[in-house]
Amino acid sequence: MGQNDLMSNAEDVADQFLRVTKQYLPHVARLCLISTFLEDGIRMWFQWNEQRDYIEATWSCGYFLAACFVLLNLLGQLGGCVLILSRNFVQYACFALFGILSLQTIAYSILWDLKFLMRSEQHAPANDRGSSFKSCELRPWDLEVPSVMASLLQTTTRGS
Template structure:
């Protein structure tokens, strides 16, 4: 597995970014094809009128697609991350996600992925003193990596199911061990890679939206869930590519 990481280190960040922006790209495109439905839902829910409801859909469409293009082209990535984070906050309020703990944790996980992307694009901080190298844990980038990887693991917590048999219990135990290792930054790359494999398998098994007929509402729900999970997988791949950062057990071990 370590050999795979070594041989894929140049292509891995590109795959990670593509996975990470997938939910925003899919949702932005969906705004175009479901313009009337989305506008009517916002207008009926908030009573904000035709214009403001249309403006909400427009902002979601342009903001998400535009942010994805900026990230993929590596242009103004920090602005793109800020824009997509604002979209997450806007949707959290507009769709009342704030009161749904599962959806809220998934949105926070998405924000964690954007933090990791921001850390990747952020230039190394200047030395605290001229001519003296900056220690890893004094660099704001390391705190972004810490916050990003902690937020990312919230996605797995939404997949935990109790009382569903021995297989589910084993899956819960393995997953909890992995997210603890990622949170503290111990064996981080390996743990993140194993969690990527586990989430990918679960995602294709649980969210098989392509098997649902177009006319069933469940198709859109599973599709949304599928691409959200893909984005979190992208964030975890960034952890695999970048490592845990300065605030981690792995980094401290180097100093010992």
């Protein structure tokens, strides 16, 4: 009887919690799904000069084109995040984020760096964790987000 009472109480608490938080869960889920893009866009804002200089040096494209590329990345990521959180044009926003990710993959030469693509965060050296953007690379989990995000956001959009 003690175990049944405990389970019943736990179910009641969980049910009460879900009733109170049900309206916020879709927003929290969307925030979790776009958090990588949001963080990357904010970091790009604060590391504007480093990003622009890296693109300018890597592609020898000049100051203006490098600044335009970084601005496109910044606005594409933050704009896509805002659209997804506001539940406006979600499919277009997912497509934009996927496009920005594809553009970054080419611009930062990630596609041809097999060692980078195959590495795991667990096996990365301790001093490399969290500093991948400083060396102008995407983190490994950035490459997986758009397909998962698009499918999850589609299902949450249909339900709401």
